[in-house]
Amino acid sequence: MSAASTVNPPVIFTQDELGWVSWIDPLPEAELTERHFAGLVDRSRAKSEYFRLLVRDPEVLEARTKTDKDIFYNTADGLPRAERELAAAATSRYNGCIYCASVHARFASTYSKRRDDVQRLLDEGIKADLGERWNAVVKASVALAATPIAFGPDNIDELRRAGLDDAEIVDVINGASFFNWANRLMLSLGEPTK
Amino acid sequence: MSTTDIIDTLAGIEPGSALDAIRARRLQARDNAQKSYLSLFEPLDAGEVSLAVRAAVAVFVAGLHGESPVSAFYRAKLAANADGAALVEAIEAEIARGNTSGPYGAFPAGPLSIENKAGLIYRVSADRKPVLGARLVAALEHAHLLVFRPRDAASADIKVLLAAGWSDTGIVTLSQLVAFLSFQLRVVAGLRSLGASLGRPASAAANA
Numbered sequence: 001m002s003a004a005s006t007v008n009p010p011v012i013f014t015q016d017e018l019g020w021v022s023w024i025d026p027l028p029e030a031e032l033t034e035r036h037f038a039g040l041v042d043r044s045r046a047k048s049e050y051f052r053l054l055v056r057d058p059e060v061l062e063a064r065t066k067t068d069k070d071i072f073y074n075t076a077d078g079l080p081r082a083e084r085e086l087a088a089a090a091t092s093r094y095n096g097c098i099y100c101a102s103v104h105a106r107f108a109s110t111y112s113k114r115r116d117d118v119q120r121l122l123d124e125g126i127k128a129d130l131g132e133r134w135n136a137v138v139k140a141s142v143a144l145a146a147t148p149i150a151f152g153p154d155n156i157d158e159l160r161r162a163g164l165d166d167a168e169i170v171d172v173i174n175g176a177s178f179f180n181w182a183n184r185l186m187l188s189l190g191e192p193t194k
Numbered sequence: 195m196s197t198t199d200i201i202d203t204l205a206g207i208e209p210g211s212a213l214d215a216i217r218a219r220r221l222q223a224r225d226n227a228q229k230s231y232l233s234l235f236e237p238l239d240a241g242e243v244s245l246a247v248r249a250a251v252a253v254f255v256a257g258l259h260g261e262s263p264v265s266a267f268y269r270a271k272l273a274a275n276a277d278g279a280a281l282v283e284a285i286e287a288e289i290a291r292g293n294t295s296g297p298y299g300a301f302p303a304g305p306l307s308i309e310n311k312a313g314l315i316y317r318v319s320a321d322r323k324p325v326l327g328a329r330l331v332a333a334l335e336h337a338h339l340l341v342f343r344p345r346d347a348a349s350a351d352i353k354v355l356l357a358a359g360w361s362d363t364g365i366v367t368l369s370q371l372v373a374f375l376s377f378q379l380r381v382v383a384g385l386r387s388l389g390a391s392l393g394r395p396a397s398a399a400a401n402a
Contacts (some may be wrong), residue, residue: 010204023349024362032381056363059237063229070223077219097344125309147341148260148297149383156391166388167216167335173384174223181377184340188347188369 007193010098013129014121015105015115022190026052039150054188062074064181071174078172080110083137087172089118090141091179095125100183119155136162140169141176199224201378204263205385211387229297231378234371242364246277246372247330250285254334255375257289258341264379280303281330284322288334290318296342313343332358340372351358362384 007021009042026049027036037043039058045051045065052060072088075081085108105122120128126142129135136158142150151160153175159169186192201224207213217224235248249272256265272278280329298313316338318331325335332355339347355365 009302011302012306023231024365049230054366054370056366057231057233058369060230060367060374063226063233064374067223067230068219069322069370070226073378075218076223096299096301099304101246120367144380144384145297147258151380151381151384152387153391156388166212166392167219169388170216170220170385173381173388174220177377177380180380181373184344184371184373187337187344188340188351191349 002167005057007191009194010102010192013101013105015091015102015109015119015122017106018102018189019193020099021103021193022049022053024053024189026050027055028052033098038062038066041069050186050190053082054185064164068178068182070089071171071178077167079175080111080176081170082108083134083168084113084171085111086118086121086134086137086177087141088179088182089121090126090138091176092183094142094145095183095187097179097183097187100179102192104179106194133162134165136164137172140172141179143177144173145180198377200267201227201381201385203387204267204378204382206263207385208390211389212348212392213385226379227381229372231324233387234367234374241367242361242368243371244277245273246272246281247333249275249278250326250330251337251368251371252375253282253285254289254292255285255337255341255372256379258292258338259379262379262383264382271385281326284325285334288318288322288326290320294342297344299343299346302315315343329359336368337372341371341376 017077036055036058039055039061085104088104089108103119109118117130140155223329252268253272256268273282294314298311300310
């Protein structure tokens with residue numbers, strides 16, 4: 001909690017690299033056991049305050065991390081990585097997670113080479129006109145993020161008209177849904193800092 | 195321990211179906227969404243967050259998203275718990291009181307303030323606090339915050355949980371529980387919609 005006094009919170013959505021400060025003490029690196037390292041999946045994640053916080057419940061963290069990696073990094077088939085990241089960024093923009101949006105907007109820019117369009121999503125919000133295919137992905141992600149969930153047949157028709165097949169639509173559903181998980185952890189357990 | 199994939203079951207995905215084959219291409223995600231469910235609802239060691247409290251929070255979170263196969267599933271799970279059955283009625287009444295639409299809440303003061311959206315700040319009814327208990331009351335109020343207005347969450351909300359008897363590790367588990375359910379509910383809803391659309395030509399639907 002003491003670190004909170006040094007936080008310089010961003011007040012706009014950005015593609016800049018941000019830090020994140022936990023409101024609850026993460027486990028000290030020196031206290032991590034093999035059970036914790038199994039939860040972290042990658043040992044290097046022991047350097048991250050966020051993951052050392054979540055590793056307080058290691059079994060959940062391990063399963064969550066492996067879910068995340070397959071949804072976003074398994075690009076042997078299905079939706080291009082850029083559009084999975086777009087779904088993550090749009091969800092984060094709509095829910096209001098400035099930290100998550102910064103990370104996944106950067107990835108969307110890197111993989112799509114459409115940095116200006118990604119920036120317009122951050123600046124103008126979820127109504128920004130990004131072309132038929134990206135608009136369909138953003139709209140589907142936003143409909144999924146709403147509570148009650150607003151995703152339905154119209155979103156599916158729109159994604160199909162934009163050229164997505166059923167496997168790619170499942171990648172949109174997985175990617176957008178996963179960020180409803182990630183956003184809530186990032187927003188409620190700590191805060192971003194510039 | 196259940197071996198049936200819970201998302202497939204709730205989404206109505208039959209073995210051998212087209213969606214089953216698509217789901218099989220993300221096998222690690224499918225298996226680990228299942229492991230996430232099991233580690234939250236059938237943990238090796240429930241620690242300080244009892245199975246009844248976990249199921250009660252799940253009924254509340256799923257119910258706030260509206261009636262669905264997911265909400266029915268968690269309601270049955272709570273009703274089947276020896277310590278949970280007595281809570282079902284109270285949780286159902288609180289779902290009705292907490293019903294609203296999200297996400298809403300405030301952004302950090304600055305250019306985004308124009309997007310601030312006010313909404314219900316939910317608190318458990320005083321009448322039901324004795325039956326639910328202080329820890330579950332705090333958990334439900336926190337769950338409502340995370341479901342509908344996650345961008346409002348602040349360090350003060352952590353202090354409220356600590357004051358109600360939650361530990362640091364218990365708060366991580368509670369947060370994962372609500373956040374995981376937010377994912378599971380959406381995957382199920384999305385796959386159900388997609389499943390329902392199969393066999394219906396997009397062009398016909400577009401002209402409808």
